[in-house]
Structures are given as structure tokens and as C-alpha cells.
Amino acid sequence: MGTIFTRFGDGTATTLSEKELRADLEAGTADAGDRGKIPPLSDDDLRHLFDIFKAPQSFLSVEPGNEVVLTYDAGTLKIRRVGVAVDRIQALQIYEKIMGADTMELCHVDYSFKPLKPILTMEQPVLEQALLATHIPLFYGAMPNLGLYSQPDGPFPNPAELMPAGKIKEAQESYEQTVAEAVRDIVFVAGAMHESGADGINIDTVGAAGDADFLAALLASEQLKARYPDICIELGMAGEFVLGMHGGLQYDGVRLAGLYPHDQARLAAKAGVTLFGPVVNTNTSRTSPWNVARAVTFIKAAVAASPVPVHANMGMGVGGVPVADHPPIDIVSRASKAVVEICRLDGL
Amino acid sequence: MALAHGHASGMGGMRAAGDLVARMQMTRGMKIKEAKEHVAGKLKIAVSELTDPVVMTEVRRDLQLGVITPHPLEARGIEAKFRIAQALGIDINCVQRFKGNSGLI
Numbered sequence: 001m002g003t004i005f006t007r008f009g010d011g012t013a014t015t016l017s018e019k020e021l022r023a024d025l026e027a028g029t030a031d032a033g034d035r036g037k038i039p040p041l042s043d044d045d046l047r048h049l050f051d052i053f054k055a056p057q058s059f060l061s062v063e064p065g066n067e068v069v070l071t072y073d074a075g076t077l078k079i080r081r082v083g084v085a086v087d088r089i090q091a092l093q094i095y096e097k098i099m100g101a102d103t104m105e106l107c108h109v110d111y112s113f114k115p116l117k118p119i120l121t122m123e124q125p126v127l128e129q130a131l132l133a134t135h136i137p138l139f140y141g142a143m144p145n146l147g148l149y150s151q152p153d154g155p156f157p158n159p160a161e162l163m164p165a166g167k168i169k170e171a172q173e174s175y176e177q178t179v180a181e182a183v184r185d186i187v188f189v190a191g192a193m194h195e196s197g198a199d200g201i202n203i204d205t206v207g208a209a210g211d212a213d214f215l216a217a218l219l220a221s222e223q224l225k226a227r228y229p230d231i232c233i234e235l236g237m238a239g240e241f242v243l244g245m246h247g248g249l250q251y252d253g254v255r256l257a258g259l260y261p262h263d264q265a266r267l268a269a270k271a272g273v274t275l276f277g278p279v280v281n282t283n284t285s286r287t288s289p290w291n292v293a294r295a296v297t298f299i300k301a302a303v304a305a306s307p308v309p310v311h312a313n314m315g316m317g318v319g320g321v322p323v324a325d326h327p328p329i330d331i332v333s334r335a336s337k338a339v340v341e342i343c344r345l346d347g348l
Numbered sequence: 349m350a351l352a353h354g355h356a357s358g359m360g361g362m363r364a365a366g367d368l369v370a371r372m373q374m375t376r377g378m379k380i381k382e383a384k385e386h387v388a389g390k391l392k393i394a395v396s397e398l399t400d401p402v403v404m405t406e407v408r409r410d411l412q413l414g415v416i417t418p419h420p421l422e423a424r425g426i427e428a429k430f431r432i433a434q435a436l437g438i439d440i441n442c443v444q445r446f447k448g449n450s451g452l453i
Contacts, residue, residue, distance in 0.1 A: 005444030061356045067399050068380055069370040070358045072350065097416055100350060102359050103374075131442040133425045135414040135432075136367040137374055200374050230439070232374040274377050309373045309380065314353060321349070323434030329352040336356035346373060346380040348353055 004054055007331050010284040018054070021289055024220050025049050028286070028293030033277035035241075036260040041293065045342050049296065053289045059333045062340050069347040071228050071275065071311050072142060073204045077104030085136035089130045091191035094263055096136050100346075105139040105202055106130055112145035113185045114154075120189060124196040131197045139234060140193040140200030144186060144216045149178035156181075173245040175212040179219065186220035191227060200232035202272070207264075208238035210245025211256040215262070218251045218271040225272030234266045234312055236277030237261070240298060261298050265306035275347070278302045279313045284323050287291065288331045292320035292338050300343040310347035311341050362408070364390070365398040368436060375438045390436050410435055411435055 003015040016024065023047050035039035040051070052060060062068075072078075072095070079091035086094065088106060095101040106127050108116060116123060127140055141184055150158040153163070156178055190201040206217040214289035221233050242264065244257025252270055254263070261278035268276045280295035295312075299319070303310045317323040320335035359366030365387055372383035388395045391411070397403040413435060414428030423431055424442045424447055433440040447453040 002436075044373075057355070059352075062401070066357070067397060068357055069357045069366060069383075070353060070375055071351075071370070084436060095350075100358070100363045100366070100416075101350070102361045102362040102370045110434075128442075128445075131426065132446075135362050135425065135428050137370050162437075176451055194441070195445075197445040199371070199441055230375070230441075260428055274374060309383075316349065327349050332349055332352040333356040336353050338358040346383075347370075348357065 002145045005330075006053060006119050007288045007328065008284065009282045009288065009322055011236050011322035011328055012163060012333075014287065016287065016289070019148055021053055022046075024048060024287050024290040025053075025293040028290035029297045031293045032280075033298055036262065036301060038260070038262060038297065038299055041255050041300070041342070043153065043298075046293070048342060049293055049338055053292075056198060058330045060337050061140055062337050066341055068345055069102045069311070071103045071139065071202070071347055072101065072275075073137070073142070073202060073277075073313070073315070074107055074314070077109055077111060080109060081175065084190045088126060090139065092130050092134055093108055096134055099139060100135060103139065103199075104134070105141045106140045111142050111204070112148055113142045113182070113189045114145065114148045116142055116189045117185055119168070120128070120192050123130045126195050127193060127198060130167050134260070137199035139200040139202040140190070140198045140203050142189065142221070142319045143205040143208065144180055144203065144213050144341075145205070146178045146213045146216060149172055149181050151176060152179075154178070161239035166348060167297050172246050172248065175210075175249070179212050179216045179249075182213075183215035183220045183223065186216065187227070190220070190233075191226055194224070194228050194231050200215060200234055202234045203275065205238040206235055207242050209247045210243040212246050213238075213255050214242050214259075215249045215251055218267060221271040221273050223267070232274040234275040234277060234311065235273040235309075237264060237279040240280045257317045261302035262305040265302045265308070265310065269307045269346050273308060276302070276306055276312050277308050277311050277313050279318045280320070282316050282323055288322065288334070291334050295320040295335070296342050305347060310343075311347035312343070312345055314339065358402060359399055360412060365403045368413070369398065371432070371436060371438060371440070375440075382401065387436065388449040
């Protein structure tokens with residue numbers, strides 16, 4: 001039995017014996033099963049994962065016929081982030097024509113709905129112009145980012161200051177007020193971009209500020225769907241677990257704090273979301289096999305529970321992909337193949 | 349990393365039929381199997397050919413659905429999206445907007 005090259009969740013290289021690899025896969029799926037109260041992976045699934053990680057190739061892919069649709073969050077922002085000096089419409093064309101992207105997202109560098117409000121009329125013409133020159137479906141995306149609604153950035157008292165002072169009720173009231181404001185902003189911006197011709201709206205990094213953030217995205221989706229029945233909304237999560245920053249918020253009679261992807265997916269569909277994007281966080285001190293087995297377990301349960309197509313988040317630090325600025329393709333391709341083939345995914 | 353995922357598990361965008369299958373998920377909420385079958389049926393090709401860039405370039409050229417390297421006079425951009433909407437039997441938001449603004453509807 002030889003050693004198997006793999007990595008830790010931070011991307012650091014390591015080797016495992018076959019026995020250690022099997023043990024890490026079993027521990028990863030057991031951890032997800034225990035936390036999410038969902039079934040662990042079957043023996044067949046674990047065998048498939050074992051083969052994926054044991055394969056000596058540096059790059060793996062799905063078998064022909066298993067390919068899926070790719071959607072992108074913070075699309076045009078990523079071209080600017082790496083310092084490529086091109087306009088956003090050029091960035092869309094680079095993704096479309098050079099990278100072979102199935103879809104793409106136009107976004108602003110200040111990637112939250114609130115700051116988009118005053119510059120909306122500058123954003124709409126860019127989208128309208130881009131839609132004339134491109135072929136693939138274009139999303140317009142931003143984050144609810146409820147952190148922008150509390151002091152000093154917003155009008156409401158800061159729950160992060162109220163909580164340590166023991167002012168729990170006041171902190172909860174502040175969160176409730178931010179939800180109403182954020183919903184108004186999301187509906188205003190997303191509605192305008194839909195009217196400008198966007199193929200879809202991506203409400204991204206949902207839940208980053210906890211259960212109030214998730215509630216705002218659900219309520220905004222509900223309102224957008226009622227106003228524009230043919231709108232496509234993709235809702236992508238920020239983390240695997242909805243943080244109970246408020247603790248008591250509910251949607252459709254379900255308490256949001258503590259929900260894992262399979263429960264999040266049901267609520268997203270109920271709110272009118274078209275595509276749901278679950279997240280599973282990568283643990284940097286565990287191996288990639290452990291992380292991928294864990295991610296696959298959560299996402300498989302989400303796909304089984306979701307009435308709408310599921311596009312799993314597989315960017316840096318989620319879905320078993322290492323937390324590294326330049327994630328190594330040996331693990332990215334293994335994670336990609338594993339989630340698509342074992343979870344029966346609709347997209348990434 | 350987008351390229352790694354694209355090669356590992358993507359449909360190839362407009363090199364093949366990735367954008368068309370995406371449109372069925374986005375406009376009809378179809379899961380991947382149903383979306384692929386719908387597009388293959390409309391284009392009268394096998395599901396397995398949806399990711400074949402040689403077959404799809406021919407199909408896209410014939411139907412004027414837009415290709416990576418368009419020849420002079422071929423449909424591109426919004427022109428190709430008019431054809432995509434027609435071929436797939438769907439409404440495309442910006443195409444409807446174009447028709448409205450240009451007085452076509």
C-alpha cells in the first residue's frame with residue numbers, strides 16, 4: 001500500500017495511507033451526519049470518494065454525461081480583484097468567450113444592495129449594454145449584508161454593542177428593523193435590474209450577518225416573485241449554518257437559527273427562489289478528504305430536500321475547496337467531481 | 349479556480365450548450381436532467397452531444413444561436429438571443445425588452 005498525496009483544508013500538502021484516507025472519509029461524513037441530523041454517505045458513496053482521492057492524476061473530471069451548469073458569484077468583481085484592468089462588459093466577454101462560462105454575473109465592487117441604491121441608474125445602463133453584446137445568461141448580484149444597517153454604518157443601534165451590554169431585547173429589535181430596511185433595498189435594486197433585462201438576480205452571501213440576514217433574503221425573494229412572477233432568483237448562502245444572532249426569527253413558522261443546508265433549501269424554495277446555493281465550510285486543520293466527505297454529505301441531503309435546482313458553492317474555503325488564495329486544482333477538481341457525481345447536483 | 353471547475357464538471361458555456369441548459373434552469377426551474385433533455389429535444393440532438401463543441405458549433409451556426417468565433421454576417425449578441433428564445437420556446441427577458449423598446453411588440 002503506497003502513500004496517497006492530498007492536502008489539508010488550508011491547502012498544505014500531506015500524505016495519507018489507504019487506511020488513514022478511509023478513516024478521514026468516514027469521520028468527515030459522520031461529522032456532517034451528526035451536526036445536520038442527516039444520513040451519512042453510503043458505502044458505495046464512500047468507495048467512490050476513496051477512488052477519487054486515491055487516483056494518482058493531478059486533475060480529475062466528471063464522467064461524460066455528468067456535466068452541470070456553472071453559475072458565478074461576484075463575477076465581474078473577481079476580474080478587478082486580480083488586477084486585470086478591463087471594463088466590466090469586457091470582463092463578462094472574457095468569461096463568456098475565453099473561459100467558456102455557462103452564465104455570468106455583473107456586479108459592483110461595493111457588493112451589497114444598500115450602496116447600490118444611489119448608483120442604480122449608473123448600473124442599469126451597464127447591464128443593458130452588456131445584454132446587447134453577450135449571449136450567455138447574465139445575473140446581477142449583490143449581498144443583503146445587514147451589517148451595513150447598524151451604527152456607525154446605518155441608522156439602527158448596533159446589536160454587537162447591545163448584546164455584550166446585556167440589552168438582548170434591544171439588540172433583537174434592532175435586527176428586526178434592519179430586516180425591513182434591507183428587504184426594501186433588495187427589492188428596489190433587484191426589481192430595477194430585472195426591468196433592465198437581467199436574466200437572473202443573485203442574492204449572494206446570504207446569512208453572513210445571521211438569521212436576520214437570511215430572513216431579509218427570503219422576504220425579498222417572496223416580494224420579488226410576487227411582483228415579477230417570471231423572475232429568476234439565485235440565493236447563495238454565506239455559511240453552512242444559520243447563525244442565531246437574533247435567535248427568535250422565523251419564516252413560514254420555522255425558526256431560522258441553526259438551520260443547515262437541507263432545511264435552508266426548503267425555505268428558499270418556499271420563498272420563490274429559482275436556484276439554491278448551499279455552502280459547507282472548509283475546516284483548515286482537517287484533511288481535504290475529511291472536508292470533501294463532509295461537504296458531500298450536507299449537499300447530498302440538500303439536493304434530496306430541495307424542490308428547486310441546487311448549485312453548490314464551490315469557491316475558495318467552501319465545499320471542500322481549500323482556504324488558499326490560489327486553491328490547488330488537484331483538490332478543486334476532486335471536490336468538483338465528488339459533489340457533482342455523488343450529490344446528483346444541478347450546478348455549481 | 350473557475351477554469352478548474354469548468355474543466356472538471358462544467359458544460360462548456362457557448363462552446364457547447366451550457367448557456368442553453370442554464371436558461372432552462374433559470375426560466376423554468378428545471379433540474380439538470382430535465383433541462384438537458386429539453387434542450388436536446390428542441391435542438392434535435394442527443395443529450396450526450398450537448399457538451400460536444402464540434403457538434404454544438406455546427407448546430408449553433410445552423411440555428412444562428414451565437415458561437416465563440418462568429419463569421420461575418422452571423423447572428424451575435426442580442427440577435428442570437430432572439431434565435432435562442434425561439435429555439436428553446438422560452439421568453440428571454442432582455443429580448444422582450446428589446447422588442448418593446450424597438451416597437452416590435
